[in-house]
Each structure stands twice: as C-alpha cells, then as structure tokens.
Amino acid sequence: MITVTIIGSGNVASHLTNAFLKASDITLAQVYARNIETIKHLEGKTAICNQLEDLHTVDVTIIAVSDDAIAAISSKIKSGLVVHTSGSVAMNALQNNGKKGVFYALQSFTKEQAIDFSSIPFCLEAEDNKDLELLESLAKTIGNSIYYINSDQRKKLHLAAVFVNNFTNHMYTIGHDICKENKVPFEILLPLIKETAKKATLISPKEAQTGPAKRNDQKTIENHLENLNSQQQKIYTLLTESIRKTTK
Amino acid sequence: MITVTIIGSGNVASHLTNAFLKASDITLAQVYARNIETIKHLEGKTAICNQLEDLHTVDVTIIAVSDDAIAAISSKIKSGLVVHTSGSVAMNALQNNGKKGVFYALQSFTKEQAIDFSSIPFCLEAEDNKDLELLESLAKTIGNSIYYINSDQRKKLHLAAVFVNNFTNHMYTIGHDICKENKVPFEILLPLIKETAKKATLISPKEAQTGPAKRNDQKTIENHLENLNSQQQKIYTLLTESIRKTTK
Numbered sequence: 490m491i492t493v494t495i496i497g498s499g500n501v502a503s504h505l506t507n508a509f510l511k512a513s514d515i516t517l518a519q520v521y522a523r524n525i526e527t528i529k530h531l532e533g534k535t536a537i538c539n540q541l542e543d544l545h546t547v548d549v550t551i552i553a554v555s556d557d558a559i560a561a562i563s564s565k566i567k568s569g570l571v572v573h574t575s576g577s578v579a580m581n582a583l584q585n586n587g588k589k590g591v592f593y594a595l596q597s598f599t600k601e602q603a604i605d606f607s608s609i610p611f612c613l614e615a616e617d618n619k620d621l622e623l624l625e626s627l628a629k630t631i632g633n634s635i636y637y638i639n640s641d642q643r644k645k646l647h648l649a650a651v652f653v654n655n656f657t658n659h660m661y662t663i664g665h666d667i668c669k670e671n672k673v674p675f676e677i678l679l680p681l682i683k684e685t686a687k688k689a690t691l692i693s694p695k696e697a698q699t700g701p702a703k704r705n706d707q708k709t710i711e712n713h714l715e716n717l718n719s720q721q722q723k724i725y726t727l728l729t730e731s732i733r734k735t736t737k
Numbered sequence: 738m739i740t741v742t743i744i745g746s747g748n749v750a751s752h753l754t755n756a757f758l759k760a761s762d763i764t765l766a767q768v769y770a771r772n773i774e775t776i777k778h779l780e781g782k783t784a785i786c787n788q789l790e791d792l793h794t795v796d797v798t799i800i801a802v803s804d805d806a807i808a809a810i811s812s813k814i815k816s817g818l819v820v821h822t823s824g825s826v827a828m829n830a831l832q833n834n835g836k837k838g839v840f841y842a843l844q845s846f847t848k849e850q851a852i853d854f855s856s857i858p859f860c861l862e863a864e865d866n867k868d869l870e871l872l873e874s875l876a877k878t879i880g881n882s883i884y885y886i887n888s889d890q891r892k893k894l895h896l897a898a899v900f901v902n903n904f905t906n907h908m909y910t911i912g913h914d915i916c917k918e919n920k921v922p923f924e925i926l927l928p929l930i931k932e933t934a935k936k937a938t939l940i941s942p943k944e945a946q947t948g949p950a951k952r953n954d955q956k957t958i959e960n961h962l963e964n965l966n967s968q969q970q971k972i973y974t975l976l977t978e979s980i981r982k983t984t985k
Contacts, residue, residue: 556954556956556957557956577957577960595925595926595928595929596928596929596932597929597932597933597936597947599936599945599947602936602939608928609928610925610928612925634928636922636925638921638925641919642919642920642921644960644964645915645916645918645919645921645964646916646919646921646925646926648915648961648964648965649911649912649913649915649916649921649923649926650912650926650929651948651949651961651973652908652909652911652912652915653908653909653912653926653929653930653933654929654930654933654947654948655946655947655948655949655950655951655980656908656972656973656976657905657908657909657930657933658933658936658937658942658945658946658947659942659946659950659976659979659980659983660900660901660904660905660908661900661901661905661937661942661945662942662943662946662983663897663900663979664897664898664900664901664942665897665941665942665943667893667896667897667900668893668894668897670893671889671890671893671894672890673886673890673893673894673897674884675897677843677858677860677884677886677894678843678894678897678898678901679937679938680843680844680856680857680858680882681843681844681845681898681901681902682901682902682905682934682937682938683934683935683938684844684845685845685901685902685905685906685934686930686931686933686934687931688845688847688850688906689906689909689927689930690927690930690931691850693913694906694907694909694910694912694913695910695913697847697906697909698903698906698907698910699845699847699902699903699906700899700902700903701899701903702903702907703903706804708804708805709804709825712825712892713896713899716892716893716896717896720979720982723975724904724975724976724979725899725900725904727971727972727975728904728907728972731907731911731968731972732903732907734968735907735910
C-alpha cells in the first residue's frame with residue numbers, strides 16, 4: 490500500500506485525485522489547496538486541508554500546481570518523497586530538504602473532460618532507483634505506460650508536445666475559421682483530422698507528408714495564398730517553405 | 738445498377754477501383770490508364786484500356802488524374818456524366834461536351850494504406866438535381882457521409898484541409914525531429930496526438946487550445962525558443978503570435 494498526498498486543485502491535481510480515489514493499493518491520505526472551497530467536494534472521500542503545516546507524512550507527496558509555485562510550496566514540505574507533475578520544470582527546482590522526483594503524465598488536461606490514465610504515458614524521474622521504483626509502482630496503479638525520462642529530456646519532450654498538440658490545435662482553428670467564413674461544415678474535416686493522427690502511429694510523419702508543399706505545386710500554392718487573410722498567408726508561406734526544406 | 742468507368746491509376750483511382758469492385762449495385766465497366774502496365778493487375782476483374790477512344794458509354798465516368806490533366810482528358814470523353822475527383826479544380830474545368838460533376842472524397846490517400854470509404858465524406862457537385870442524385874446513389878454504394886458542395890466551397894475546404902492535414906503533419910515532423918535529436922522516443926507523444934485530434938470532434942478547436950501561447954507564459958516561451966533551431970524558432974514565434982491574436 491502506497492500513501493499519497495496531492496497538493497493542488499487544478500486540472501492535473503483533480504484528475505489525479507479522482508484516479509487515485511478509484512485505484513486499489515493506494516491510500517490518498519490528504520488533498521491540499523490554498524482555497525479550501527476548490528476541494529470541498531472531496532470531503533468524505535479523503536482528508537482536505539489548506540495549511541501546509543497540517544500535512545501528514547506519506548510515501549509520496551505530489552505537487553500539482555502551476556510551474557511558478559512549485560519551488561515555494563516544495564520548500565515547506567517535510568514528508569518523504571516529493572514530486573512535481575510539470576513537463577517543463579527541472580527536478581532540482583524542488584526545494585524540499587528530502588528526496589525529489591517527477592511524476593509527469595504527458596497529456597493535455599482540461600478539467601471538464603474525463604481522462605483515462607491507462608492510455609497516458611507517465612514520465613518518471615527520481616534521485617535513486619528505489620524512488621524510481623516507488624514512482625513506477627504508483628504510476629502503475631492508474632496507468633500502463635511508463636518511461637524513465639530525465640529533466641533535460643522532459644524539457645525537450647514538453648517542447649515537442651507544444652508542436653504536436655498546441656500548434657496542431659491551432660491548425661485546426663485556422664481550418665475551422667476558413668470553413669466558417671465560407672459556410673462549409675467543419676465536420677467534413679473530422680475524418681481527415683482523425684486519419685492524420687492515426688497515420689502518425691503507423692508511419693513516420695516525414696513519410697506521411699502529402700500536399701502541394703510536398704509536391705512543390707506552385708499553382709495550387711499561389712491559388713491558396715490568394716484565398717487567405719494576411720496572418721494565414723504568413724503561416725501558409727512559412728510552413729510551405731519548411732515542408733520544402735524537409736522534403737529536399 | 739449504375740455503370741462506372743474510372744480514368745486513372747493513381748492513389749484516388751486505385752482506391753475507388755478497389756471499392757467499386759467490391760460494391761454491389763455497381764458495374765465497373767472499364768478502367769483506363771495511359772500506361773497499361775499500371776492497371777494490368779485488374780485484368781480478369783474488369784476491362785482495362787489505354788486508349789480514350791476505346792471507352793464505352795456508361796452512367797458515370799470518373800476522372801481521377803492529376804489536376805493539370807483533367808481538362809485535356811475530359812475533352813475527349815463522349816460518355817454521359819463526367820466527373821473529376823479533385824478538391825481544388827472547379828467543375829467547369831471539365832471540357833467534355835456532355836454533363837459535368839465532381840466526386841470528391843475528402844481524405845489523404847496513400848497507395849499502400851487501405852482506405853475505408855464508409856468513414857470518408859463525399860463532396861458532390863453536378864449541374865442539375867438528377868445528376869446530383871445519381872452521384873449520391875453512386876457514393877452511397879461505398880460510403881455513408883454525403884455533402885453537396887459547390888466549386889467555390891470545395892476550394893475553401895481543400896485549403897482548410899491543407900492546414901488540418903498537411904501542416905498538422907508537419908507539426909508532427911518537427912515534434913519527431915526534436916525527439917530524435919534528444920533521444921526521446923516519439924511514441925510517448927502518440928496518445929497526445931490522438932487525444933488532440935479526438936478533442937476536435939468534441940469541442941471547437943478554439944475552446945480546446947491550451948499551452949504557453951494561450952496562457953501568455955513568456956518564461957516558458959523564451960525557454961522553448963532557446964532550445965530550437967532557427968527554422969523551428971520562426972515557426973514557434975509565428976504560431977505563438979497567431980494563437981495570442983486568436984485568444985484576445
């Protein structure tokens with residue numbers, strides 16, 4: 490049995506809280522939030538508090554707060570192994586006196602949407618193998634996919650995630666805007682969006698590349714540019730140029 | 738029973754050929770290709786030819802060739818309704834003397850990968866309702882999802898598809914490059930890629946946007962820029978700026 494405390498009430502914290510409450514072989518000892526109202530609904534399911542001094546000693550304390558707050562909060566935690574859940578903060582940013590680690594679930598969390606941790610990769614880091622194994626046992630109570638990733642690799646992974654998630658989503662937004670402006674249902678594009686993502690799981694994205702930029706089809710490219718606003722034109726031109734460079 | 742002839746042996750032509758050969762209520766009368774070798778494997782399944790003069794009269798002749806060749810080939814076809822399969826060519830680019838239409842299946846085709854037309858939207862256009870209904874009957878023998886889309890809308894849809902498919906795939910390529918350079922398995926990002934696509938089917942991409950650009954998290958943005966090459970920096974900066982404008 491692993492005892493765990495969660496610090497935070499944001500997206501990651503609340504999804505982890507729900508998952509650990511359902512998991513076996515885990516005791517969720519406490520949940521902390523600065524504003525107790527944000528975790529009031531957990532009463533009866535676990536102990537809640539809004540004073541760091543009220544935290545008990547547990548096996549793992551998971552700090553799931555905004556990047557900027559990690560150092561300050563961790564400096565006040567005296568309990569065993571303390572981990573954060575951030576993709577872009579180094580393990581050594583933790584300021585507790587005890588042992589440190591990282592428990593990073595690589596996914597885009599939104600509070601309203603249910604999360605199935607069984608399909609989400611956990612990227613783990615710790616100062617020694619014993620702690621790494623503890624974090625692995627913890628991750629396996631809610632997930633299947635475990636990676637040992639150090640702080641530098643995690644930083645790069647988080648950067649790659651910005652491209653495949655944030656920027657990809659912005660491509661969807663532009664596609665959505667073009668459809669809306671021209672009274673075409675965006676839903677027509679959904680099977681293509683799904684297929685594009687699926688293809689990335691089957692072949693490398695470089696092999697999967699198609700389209701006018703890849704073919705260097707200048708006639709279509711010019712035609713497309715004429716139908717875009719200036720911001721969209723800038724993006725179209727830069728990405729077309731970048732695909733050309735990759736193709737060469 | 739609808740009789741159909743397919744002109745072409747490229748990605749779209751060969752996937753349509755295979756689908757129509759399996760479909761009921763369809764007679765695939767002939768397949769034409771300039772180079773007969775590219776369709777030799779169809780012998781025994783349907784009639785093949787490499788002379789446009791050898792084409793018989795059918796209900797629908799589907800021209801699935803490169804955009805540039807559509808006008809010239811169509812000018813030599815005397816049979817009933819003639820349609821092309823291009824996203825970016827207007828219906829009136831067809832130069833046959835008879836009736837014209839468009840039979841555009843919106844998907845990214847690669848020859849090696851099997852295509853399930855039942856999940857692909859067909860965007861249909863014709864000069865009158867009777868022909869539109871004929872194309873709808875034809876599409877329904879292999880698909881489920883039918884839209885009536887005129888030439889101008891189709892052009893915009895094709896442009897939107899470049900963003901959600903070609904440019905999205907390029908975002909995957911950059912993510913892949915970053916992983917490779919830093920010896921992180923790209924597979925860690927696959928669940929995120931799938932989830933990002935899935936979210937587009939559930940909420941609008943504007944609502945789904947997350948990340949440092951959306952939050953205007955300058956510290957993370959600067960940190961990310963330091964870890965990219967100059968081409969990647971240009972893309973990161975432009976897309977971050979564009980997300981900021983969309984968010985405001």
